[in-house]
Amino acid sequence: MDMLHYDFMIRALFAGLITGLICPALGVFLVLRRYSFMADTLAHISLAGVAFGLLIGVAAEFSLLFTLGVATVGALIADYLRVRSRLSADALLALVMSAGLALAVVFFGLSRGGALDITSYLFGSLMTVSAADLWLILIVGTIVLLFLIFMAKEMYFICSDEEAARVSGLPVDLLNRIFILLVAMTVAVSLRVVGTLLVGALMVIPVLTSLIVGRSFRQVVYLSLALGVLSSLLGLTASYQFGLAAGGCVVLVALAFFIVSYGIKQLFTLFKKRWVVKNG
Amino acid sequence: MKVIELQNIYFSYSDRVILEDINLAVEKGEYLALIGPNGSGKTTLVKLILGLMEPVCGKVLVFGTPLKQFKDWHRLGYVPQRAVLNNGFPVTVREAAAAGRFGRIGLCRKLKREDWEAVEEALEMVGLLSLQHKPLLELSGGQQQRVFIARALAGHPDILILDEPQVGLDDRYLYDFYCLLKQLKKERAITIFIVSHDIGEIGSWADRIICLNKKVLYQGTPREVLNPAKLKDVYGMNLYAAN
Numbered sequence: 001m002d003m004l005h006y007d008f009m010i011r012a013l014f015a016g017l018i019t020g021l022i023c024p025a026l027g028v029f030l031v032l033r034r035y036s037f038m039a040d041t042l043a044h045i046s047l048a049g050v051a052f053g054l055l056i057g058v059a060a061e062f063s064l065l066f067t068l069g070v071a072t073v074g075a076l077i078a079d080y081l082r083v084r085s086r087l088s089a090d091a092l093l094a095l096v097m098s099a100g101l102a103l104a105v106v107f108f109g110l111s112r113g114g115a116l117d118i119t120s121y122l123f124g125s126l127m128t129v130s131a132a133d134l135w136l137i138l139i140v141g142t143i144v145l146l147f148l149i150f151m152a153k154e155m156y157f158i159c160s161d162e163e164a165a166r167v168s169g170l171p172v173d174l175l176n177r178i179f180i181l182l183v184a185m186t187v188a189v190s191l192r193v194v195g196t197l198l199v200g201a202l203m204v205i206p207v208l209t210s211l212i213v214g215r216s217f218r219q220v221v222y223l224s225l226a227l228g229v230l231s232s233l234l235g236l237t238a239s240y241q242f243g244l245a246a247g248g249c250v251v252l253v254a255l256a257f258f259i260v261s262y263g264i265k266q267l268f269t270l271f272k273k274r275w276v277v278k279n280g
Numbered sequence: 281m282k283v284i285e286l287q288n289i290y291f292s293y294s295d296r297v298i299l300e301d302i303n304l305a306v307e308k309g310e311y312l313a314l315i316g317p318n319g320s321g322k323t324t325l326v327k328l329i330l331g332l333m334e335p336v337c338g339k340v341l342v343f344g345t346p347l348k349q350f351k352d353w354h355r356l357g358y359v360p361q362r363a364v365l366n367n368g369f370p371v372t373v374r375e376a377a378a379a380g381r382f383g384r385i386g387l388c389r390k391l392k393r394e395d396w397e398a399v400e401e402a403l404e405m406v407g408l409l410s411l412q413h414k415p416l417l418e419l420s421g422g423q424q425q426r427v428f429i430a431r432a433l434a435g436h437p438d439i440l441i442l443d444e445p446q447v448g449l450d451d452r453y454l455y456d457f458y459c460l461l462k463q464l465k466k467e468r469a470i471t472i473f474i475v476s477h478d479i480g481e482i483g484s485w486a487d488r489i490i491c492l493n494k495k496v497l498y499q500g501t502p503r504e505v506l507n508p509a510k511l512k513d514v515y516g517m518n519l520y521a522a523n
């Protein structure tokens with residue numbers, strides 16, 4: 001446990017703990033609405049925000065806040081287009097995602113000296129979480145958790161049956177908008193640890209694993225949270241031990257959970273079928 | 281008293297008029313059936329009443345209040361046509377039906393004991409209490425339909441709006457289902473507004489029938505409306521109907 005002697009590592013683990021919790025917590029609702037790509041799209045917009053911040057020389061202690069701002073604006077634009085344009089959801093997300101990535105690459109190029117930084121933003125890093133960042137992550141985490149504690153039942157209804165939710169009088173459009181903003185904020189602060197290319201995976205994979213195992217909505221939610229935190233902490237530890245990119249390790253751990261659950265479930269179903277046929 | 285009132289409603293998708301000059305009212309405590317062929321605009325009409333779509337012109341009043349100002353949504357219970365949850369949604373029967381309470385208890389509040397009791401009572405009414413902890417996806421289509429009926433009942437609505445709820449129900453349960461609606465009307469004074477294509481059965485249960493095909497063609501008691509000449513007019517062919 002000598003990794004706990006380093007301040008940067010403690011900060012990274014703490015940040016990992018929070019992102020491991022809030023990413024799948026929001027991811028549950030994204031996956032169930034078949035909106036998984038939203039997270040990736042917002043991640044690419046955030047990356048453009050990071051690059052733009054480097055370009056115009058935003059001070060390091062404000063860079064995460066700046067990214068968060070850009071992600072929020074990006075989310076609002078994407079949501080506006082979703083409602084207004086006649087594009088299908090996946091086409092729209094693909095469009096916005098490529099726009100974000102293209103802008104990011106160009107901004108990084110213009111700002112020079114970014115060559116080193118860009119990999120840590122793409123794949124995550126243990127070293128990049130500053131004390132100021134940690135505060136921001138903590139604040140975003142608190143907001144997201146409060147929202148979910150108070151609004152989980154409403155979000156559950158909207159995701160399962162949006163029309164019925166409207167008829168029951170829920171402010172569906174408002175809640176959808178708040179939700180997208182929270183996803184944007186979560187993605188922006190998670191970039192530090194897991195990186196742009198993999199933050200979507202942390203939102204989605206623990207949920208997919210839980211869907212294999214869980215038999216009720218409640219079980220799926222709690223299991224997703226547990227798997228998210230576990231993947232995050234184990235992955236960051238592995239990243240430290242083997243000197244590998246943080247995001248990659250976290251997501252590989254999450255994937256391992258998925259594959260194991262999937263395998264066990266398949267075997268289990270097979271045996272159960274045989275058993276039923278034999279014994280009636 | 282009129283619980284729902286439509287005045288001069290017109291509705292069209294970009295190039296086609298779907299509903300034309302609709303005027304109708306649902307009286308408190310009545311059992312009203314809306315019938316008409318496929319594509320006659322029944323579902324559209326229901327969605328206009330529920331505020332899910334906006335009429336091109338005309339007015340919708342619910343409990344005497346224009347739809348825009350209406351707030352007491354928990355007084356309406358709604359069973360959508362071919363109700364399904366978004367693909368593969370992992371819920372138990374109990375969780376799915378519990379959503380019917382949300383409008384009544386309001387934002388940010390948790391379900392309390394009496395809410396779960398209402399949910400269980402509703403599941404009992406549709407005969408699914410014993411399956412309440414099963415995943416919804418393990419139920420048959422007809423059983424799932426009954427869960428959505430229970431969801432609407434769990435909120436203790438004053439009006440129950442059902443859009444072709446008979447689809448997928450088997451004959452044996454169908455009879456129980458009609459009895460349940462009758463009982464709700466009688467014992468709890470719930471107003472029933474049911475969209476139906478099953479003109480044979482519905483005639484012996486409903487108080488009043490409205491025939492729709494783009495316009496309101498006929499309305500009146502089953503005896504008045506369900507005669508061969510009028511039905512031929514609505515459906516454009518000869519149909520045999522009971523009564």
Ligand SMILES: Nc1ncnc2c1ncn2[C@@H]1O[C@H](COP(=O)(O)OP(=O)(O)O)[C@@H](O)[C@H]1O
Nearest residue numbers: 293294298316317318319320321322323324325
């Ligand atoms: N989204 C839509 N865009 C265009 N036309 C539609 C749409 N939805 C329904 N329609 C048309 O509106 C008409 C009425 O539909 P509907 O109200 O569902 O009929 P019903 O419920 O009586 O079978 C149908 O002819 C249908 O083709």
Ligand SMILES: [Mg+2]
Nearest residue numbers: 322323361444
């Ligand atoms: Mg219909």
